[in-house]
Structure formats: C-alpha cells, structure tokens
Amino acid sequence: MNIGVIGCGYWGPNMVRNFNSYEGVRVLGVSDLRDERLALIARLYPNVKILSKDCNDILHSPEIDAVVVATPVSTHFSLGMEALANGKHILMEKPMTATTDQAETLIETAEQKNLTLMVDHTFIYTGAVRKIKEIIESGDLGELYYFDSVRVNLGLFQSDVNVIWDLAPHDVSIMDYLLDRKPRTVSATGIAHFDTGIENLAYISVGYEASLMGHIHVNWLAPVKVRKTLICGSQKMIVYDDVEPSEKVKVYNKGVEYVKKREEAYDLLVQYRTGDMLAPRIELTEALSLVAKEFVSSISEKRKPLTDGQAGYRVVRILENANESLRQGGRVTEL
Amino acid sequence: MNIGVIGCGYWGPNMVRNFNSYEGVRVLGVSDLRDERLALIARLYPNVKILSKDCNDILHSPEIDAVVVATPVSTHFSLGMEALANGKHILMEKPMTATTDQAETLIETAEQKNLTLMVDHTFIYTGAVRKIKEIIESGDLGELYYFDSVRVNLGLFQSDVNVIWDLAPHDVSIMDYLLDRKPRTVSATGIAHFDTGIENLAYISVGYEASLMGHIHVNWLAPVKVRKTLICGSQKMIVYDDVEPSEKVKVYNKGVEYVKKREEAYDLLVQYRTGDMLAPRIELTEALSLVAKEFVSSISEKRKPLTDGQAGYRVVRILENANESLRQGGRVTEL
C-alpha cells in the first residue's frame, strides 16, 4: 500500500516514520507548501519518491492508494473530497472538517465510493485512553456521572482557528469515545483577549441524558501546563493526568451513596466510601503507530476504522455548536 | 464589646477563641440547637456566660453589642433583621442572605439604624488572597484577563443548599474582591446526580466588560481535593493553590503580546515572554482572627468593614443568578 501525505507540519515526519514501519506499506509522496519541510523529509526519509509543493502530485498519482490530509482545517474538506474523487482512501487530521455539512458530505461520498474514511483522533490510540475505555467497559466505574477536562498552557496562538477548534478536538474526541452517549445540549463561553478576535480561552458544557454531563476548559493563555481529566462514576472515579510522566491514570475506589434512613421515610442518608487507588500500568506504544496501523488494516480488512467518519462528524458537531454558542454569548444549543 | 454567637458549627469554637483574643472584646453568649455544641463551648470556654438553645437569649440580651449569625443560610435574613432591630451590629456568615432582596433590605436596615453589617468572607482575610490583592493593586499583572477557580473534593453533601450556595461563595467573594469590577452576565450549568435534586456539580461563567471573564467549577463529587485559582493578566499570571502547604501563590512573569509586523500592514505577530516565577512569602495569621479584628475595629471606628453588606450583596447576586441560570438549563442572565 502506497501512502501520500498532504501537509507536513510538526507531526509529518512521525507520520512517515510510522507508516514506513509496517511491512508492505510505504509513504510514496509528501506535499507541503514550505520548501524546508520537504527538505527535512528528503533528508530523513530519502526513499520518499514524490516531494512536491503541489498537492495535486499526491492527489492524482496513480501509484498512491491512500492519502493523509494534514493541512489547516479550512482545506480539509476540499482535499478530502478530491482524494475520494480520485479513488483514494483518506485519513483526515482532526478536526475532520470545518462544518458538519462538510462532514456529512465526506462520509456519504466515502460510502458511495466504498473508500475508507478515517479521522486521526490520536488520543483515542494512547495507552492511557485505551486503558480508561477498558475500565469503563468492564463496568467498574458504575453509572457514568461526568467528564471534566482541562487543557491549558501558554500555548501556540493560532491565527486561523480559535482555541475551541485547536485544542478541544482532543477532549471532545476522548469524551465521545469514553462516554459513548448522544449529547443533547452544547453551550460555550469564552473570550478573545487580543485584537484578532480569535478566542484564546473557552469553556464548553455538554449535556447528556439526565445524570451525565461533560465540561471542557481549553486555554492558550495559562502560566502552567495542565492536561487533566476527571471521569467520575457511581462506583469509581478516574483522574487522567497527561502531564504526569508515569501514573497517568489513577482509579479511585471512592464514592457517595444515598441510602434510605428508614423503610417508610423519605429521609436520605449520605454514605461516603473511600478505598484503594490503583494506577494501572499503561502501554507505551506510540499512539501514531496505532493510528497508522488502524488505517492500513481497516483498508485491508474492508471494515470501518475505530475512529471513522461518524466519529469525526460527532466531534465536529460539538465543536461547531460550541463555537456557535460562544458567538451568541453562551446561548444553549439543543442538538 | 460583648459578642453573641448564634449557630455554633465547625467554626463556632474558633470564632469564640478569636474574638476572645482581642482586648476589651468578649464572647458573652452562644446559642445552638444542639446540646453537644453548647457543651463543647462550656468545656473549652468556661467564661461564656449565656449558653442557650434559644437564639432569643442572644438577640435580646441587653449586654450583647454585636451578634455573629452562623446558622444555615435560610435563617440568615430573619436573624440578621432581628439582631438589627435589637440594636446589635451583625457579622453574617457567608452567603449573607438567601436572596438579593433580603440582602438589600438588610443593608438598608443596618444603614438606617447606623449599625455595622459585615459578612464573613473569610478567604478575603487569608494571607494568600491579601498578597494577590496587593500584587494586582501594584499593577504588576497588567490588564486583567480572566479568573478561573476550581474547588472540588469528595466533600460533605449538604441537604439544604446545592454546591453553588455551599462552595461558590468562597470563589465568588475572592473573585469580587480581586477583580473589583461589575459583572454583566452570569450563566451556570450543573447537575444533581442523586434523587435529592440538589446539584452537586456546577460550572459558573461570569462575564465582565469586553476582555475579562470569570469561571468557577465547584464539585462535591471528585476523587481528589483541588483548590486552584488562575488569575491572569497581560503582564503576569498568578496560580493560587490553596492545597499547597507552602508556596500557595506563584507569580509567573509570562505573557503573550501581539505586535504589528509592519507599520502599514494589519499583520500581527505573536510574541511569547517567559521569565522568573516568584512565590512570595505569605503571612500566616489566621484569617478568622483578622475577620474578628475587622468586625470589632469597624464598629469602634464607625466605618464600613472591608467585607461590608455591599460585598455580601454582590456575592449573593452572582449566586442567585447562577442558580437561576442552572434551573433554566444554562440560560445566560444579564445583570
């Protein structure tokens, strides 16, 4: 299988390395508008045959079977559509598209053409998130209560998208994957501290059915780096701290229960429960390696990838609604 | 000056101890509905003359000059009014009242009667918050950008008030004191995970003028204790971590600036700035001791206390609106 990569930013070389590490797979071409990125690839991976500033050299190459679209989000849709039109499977960088309409069209087109559409929700492939998913699926957490995620830093200010489109795809994709529920409402508040009008701070609330909610705080303007997620259930609670070098996932055997005080009465008594904390061993396989593997094997096996177009759509839908709510001063949107 | 204390919960004995430590001040009476609390006071402070289950014994004692109202919030207003009616200065536990209407009536009545009305926003009197205020007033932070506070824990579930009325008074009073601005909008989302219908998790957003916002996360159902506040300005940024045994306040000389790339162009360039971090020495005087001192000296000096009725009103106003927004599914309230 020959892969073409369009857009070679920070992750580009890692993409190439990871695809190349699978037998029978090879990155045949890379395109980027910047000479220095192409030169870097030339130096690191002299076997890449096509190096071009014109993405059409990738999109129209008859030798290329599948295309990675890793350009700014505004170009995702047209590049993805063009790739599909040329009969190529596509791995879309996150967020998959700039709108839900685009997402729907992309999904439909891929289905019509019987081509694989996968979105690179990288965090889903990390050892930490996979371990948390395993714990949730085992039922150990009990009923899910809330998902709370903070991703703040003195981060790179983007000039084309705000902090919601830049950082929240991580948290929203993790939340979508772990909770596996339909969101009902989305609202967001936030602020642009500079003349660009691009929000650098935002809070997103997502309402699920009665007893479950999600909340995400993304922020480019914080003095310390925080990547902390709480996933709380009726039986156990998880703290996932991605900044921790080890012990990223901590499972607390803690909880609260309301019990009736007396049979006949409506009186409720709160009981607190505190037990051990377990930090399970986390597998260290590079997430991007598993992304590459999933893309390649879902194509070979002609099956939906784990993070398929629908997953991409669901994430874009929350981002889009959050952004709309932000524009309207925090108005709650029903989904 | 003779003090009477109505309601002797967790903080009651500390209240007595702190008032007694000032010369010329004495706690003369304590009332509480629970025998064991009165017995505790009797044992620890044998000099307290009046120990009663009937608060009227405090409210109507001609010897008592000032009353501390430290009962559940639903009773604050009537007890405060009764104390004022009997010519007594009042120190109200936070939140000052259950509604803004009550707060306004209390303020007016105290003014008409020329009596001191103070609210016990304890955190305002901690060394950490006083140091942060000092830094903000020095102008070191530059223009204020945002206030973000997280107060979560596997905490005591209250049966009469939700987590907003229980925990957020701390954060809202700190925010009000430090920012010293008029809020324009309030919204809140949250959830009650148990049949009681009392919310145990809430997120509050407060909008100020264009470039400033506040956000508060309060939560009774978290596996770890977090009390962390970010106060971010254009020049410096503060992390206030109340769980830290030392170095509670860290001042980061970090920031972002947008500069024009060229004179004529509209092009903006982001510049990141990273400097030293300073953790100033924090004074360790017990906050409650300074609360007692401020109450006593504002009465003697016939001046408004630092945390006066207006401060109490402003806090209640945000809580009330947050609560209302929560009830309405997160609708944004204009103040």
Place this chain on the structure above:
Amino acid sequence: MNIGVIGCGYWGPNMVRNFNSYEGVRVLGVSDLRDERLALIARLYPNVKILSKDCNDILHSPEIDAVVVATPVSTHFSLGMEALANGKHILMEKPMTATTDQAETLIETAEQKNLTLMVDHTFIYTGAVRKIKEIIESGDLGELYYFDSVRVNLGLFQSDVNVIWDLAPHDVSIMDYLLDRKPRTVSATGIAHFDTGIENLAYISVGYEASLMGHIHVNWLAPVKVRKTLICGSQKMIVYDDVEPSEKVKVYNKGVEYVKKREEAYDLLVQYRTGDMLAPRIELTEALSLVAKEFVSSISEKRKPLTDGQAGYRVVRILENANESLRQGGRVTEL
C-alpha cells in the same frame, strides 16, 4: 487505671485526651516545669487532679498506676527508674534512654519488678506503617533489599541533642520494625554548621546481612519538608511519603531480575518488570490513640507491648553507634 504524665510538651495535651478516651482509664496527674503548660491542661482537662511542677507528685502518688515519661531524653533514665521503683508501669518517650547501658538497666528492672515498660515509637502505630508491615509480612515485597529514609525540614534546632537523637528515632524505629533484622554495622557522617557544635545534618548507614542495608538522612536545615522512605524488595517496592495528605503509601509492582542467558553459560541477562501501582487505603486512626490503647491493654493483659523495652533498646543502640561514628569522622562500627 490512673495515669500520670511527666513532661507536658507539644504532645502532652494529646496524650491526656487519648488516654481519657478509653473507658476505665484516666489521666490523674500531669507535671511540668512550665506554669503555662499546666495552665493549659487545667483549662482543657479540668478533671486532671494533680497539676504540679514537681514530678515527685506524680512518681510518688499512690493513686497512679502508670507513668508517661515525656521529658528531655537526658532525664528519661532516672525518671523511668524512679517510676519503676515506685511500682509504676512506664511509657517512655522516644528515644527510650540516652545510652544502651541505661536501656539495659531499665529493661532488667522492669522485668524484675514485673512492670510494663513500653516506648512511644509513635510511627509504628500509624496507619501507613502498619499497612507497610502488613504488606511485608504477606511476602509481597519478596526479599528485602534496602530501606532508605529522608527526614528533612527547616526544623526546630534543639539545644540539648543533635539531629540524630532528635529526628532519627522516627526512622530507626520504623526501620527496626519493618525490616525485623539484626543490624551488623553502623556508620554516620554529619556536620554542625553552628558554633554550638550540635550536628544539624547527618547521614546514617546501617548494614544488615549481605543483601540488605538501611540509610537515613536527617536534617534540620533544609528549605523544604521531606519525609520520604523507600522500602525496596525483590518483587515490589514501596514509597512511603508522609507529607502526602492522601496516598501516603504507594506499592510499585516493579523489579529487576537476572536470568541466565544460556544453560551452560555464566552470562546474565537483566530483565526489567513494570506493573501497576497501588496506593492502599490507609486507616486514619490517630497513632497516639493506639499507643495509649497498647500501653493500657498490655498492662491489663500482662503481656509485652508491641514496642517494648527491647525495641527501645535496639533503637538506642543504633543511635548511640551512629553518634559515636559521627564523632569519629564516619568510622564504621561493628555491632
């Protein structure tokens, strides 16, 4: 059972409270040279009958059955002997005596008189140390490899004893209890930074049989508070961090194994093993409460207490030898 307490420092009031909390046990008398300490007891515990600056009022009171000796270490021996001479059981503050000779005499005398001699190695009674002991006894750690303890702080400089006699009793008693082995060698280095000639920094090495050693770092002159102990075995490793508010004990399923590469060869291959980390729930019962309970019940049940005179002796022996080694510039002492 009537208890008398000689020496009422920081822990004195807690001692009284804890003994009083057991039915049938009562603190009858307290002596201290300082009026203000006696006044404090009078206020907090009005039921204490004897309050005296003369310890003989305790030692010779016919009503008192057992005496707590909580004075400076230089007076431990004579007070303990006098108490035994008057037929009283004794609970000695740590370190039990100033020399091993004194320790031996005290043990013998208590045995001859059939009186209980217990030493207050408080840490042995904490939930954390009891949990670690339980884990070690279960065999989970495998073969014990080393014990490494750091106890540093900007601490109270003592004027009568050096940092070894002041802080190391904690670590040495924990080490003695957990390892349960005979030490063979002791050496220590350290330094007195001030004219008093009293060492404020010391490192103690204790050699056990071939593959086990202990090391203790005690220090009054450090900018941060550290109380961290590593207990490492062939199968698992424990980090005990007493400064942590929760998760004081962490058990790491980690290790190293040497395996033969080939049957005939002498070649060894190192294999590293990394698994889960478990922070077991720690019981929160106040250690001093269990100390009081053990003293009282070992007297009633006419059995040796958990921390008996021999435990006291073993700790004093290591301290004495460490101190001697320190005096001799670090010379290794064979025990």
Place this chain on the structure above:
Amino acid sequence: MNIGVIGCGYWGPNMVRNFNSYEGVRVLGVSDLRDERLALIARLYPNVKILSKDCNDILHSPEIDAVVVATPVSTHFSLGMEALANGKHILMEKPMTATTDQAETLIETAEQKNLTLMVDHTFIYTGAVRKIKEIIESGDLGELYYFDSVRVNLGLFQSDVNVIWDLAPHDVSIMDYLLDRKPRTVSATGIAHFDTGIENLAYISVGYEASLMGHIHVNWLAPVKVRKTLICGSQKMIVYDDVEPSEKVKVYNKGVEYVKKREEAYDLLVQYRTGDMLAPRIELTEALSLVAKEFVSSISEKRKPLTDGQAGYRVVRILENANESLRQGGRVTEL
C-alpha cells in the same frame, strides 16, 4: 575543524548533530563496533565520510583534528592516549578515565603535546547548573553549608561498572563545579543485590573543610525517578529538581541564625528566617550544543576548556576513593 567520534551510543547522533551545527566544524568520521549504529549515522548524517568498525580509521586519519572518545570507560585511557599521540585534541566522555593515574598521565601528555583535553561533564553546561553557579558566585547563598544529591531510578543496570561509576559522575562533577573546594575525605557505603557483585546502590559522603559537606545517593533500583539536589548556604537554599519540566531551580530565602542573647553571655538564640521563593528562568539551550561549542572554541582560542583535564581528574579521584571505600566496607579515606 574536522571531528571524529569513537563510540556511537545513545548520545552519538546528538554529538554529530551538535558539532555539525557550528560553522567551520564537521564530523568527518564515526566508528563503532556495531553495524546498526553506523547505519543509523549513515541514514541521519549522510555527510559523515568515514564510517568504520575500526577506531584506528579515526585515530589515524590525517584529516581529523579532534576526537571524541565516547566508549566504555575501561577503554578511555588507551584511546585518549592514542589520539594525543596522533596529534589530535580530545573530548573524553565522563568519567574521563578509570583511575587517577590514567587521568594524570592523560593530562601531562596533552600538556606536553600542547593539545586540548576536555571532559564531557554535560550537566555543567545545562541552563540549570549554570544558573546555580551564577547565584553562588553572586554570593547570594552566603557561606556554603552542604550539597546533597539524589539520583535514583529503575535504571539501566550496567554490566561493566557499578552505579558509582555510572551515575555519580553527574553529581560529583556538579558538586565539584558548584562548590569549587578541595575535598578532604571520602567514604561510601553501598550494596550489590545481584550475583554479579556490581553495586547497584551507593551512598557517598565527601568531607570538605569544617563546615561543608557533600552527599550523593545513586541507585539503579528505585521505583520512582528522583534527580534532586539541595545546595544550602547560610543565606539562601537551592532545590534543583531535574525531573521538573519547568521550575527546575528554586531559590529559597530561608535560613537559621544564631544570635547571642546577651552581650556577656554565651547563650545563643536560634532565629528562623523565611522569605520568598524564586524560580529563575532557565535557559533552554541544549547542554550538548554548549559542550561542542566549548570544545571547538577552546581549541581555536588555545585556552583551557571549562571542564578541562583537571576537572576530569578531580571527579575520577572522588569516584575512585568512593569505590575503594565501598570495597572496604565504608572506611573513610583521607585525600
């Protein structure tokens, strides 16, 4: 200037990259016994002309001006001598040699031949250590009291050298650089937990003049990674935590002073001082880049490098004596 690198382990490719980044400098040849290391260099740095399994191809190349010796320590001396014999400047990996005798011969030979001898004490070139040196030289710490370093981990067990020769060169070189004093005594205790007889845990004490000492704890068998150094002075104290992603260096304005109570009396009163903590901004330049720069510029400028043969000798001397003391069960060695 043409550089040759002998031994291409973990750091090898970084060495090549850093030397190549300076104008007029070029890595011309690399030798290593392992084919895969040479292949890696060929791929990453196709400009390296000589790639050989025979180090003589480097040592005898007339085009090569300077040689980096980055092989196991047992071969350092002979390779260094051979390089000098061939008129080449040498940068020796740490520890410089396996014995002080070798160190002395190497120094003498380099001097006779007027060639540069530098040792790669990498940590000396980190932003953190340079900042600490700057603070010490400013006099801010006051009189130096002690240096305490802990470097533990579940680390790579070496098969040719023990943990002293493997890890302690870091701490000893930092200590030598920062304290800049003559050590008087060295002692060490430690233990080999496996049949190899190679110690995996060691404690090293270094005595300086009266009021200064150093202590180092190195350990391959610990469940957590610790790299923490305390450098304590009479005026301020530094905690250098190399595991911290930011705020690696913290300067505490804390201390203790003894003051005379009365003019005539010998009575001393302890006074504790607590002030701000400052975490200065640390420069992020890669240490190895500065190592390469210093080697190149000290050759060009015909001056001693910062970490010259004497620095290498001083480090080897402490390691050698520590190792000898360890062999003798902890006997104190006078230097």
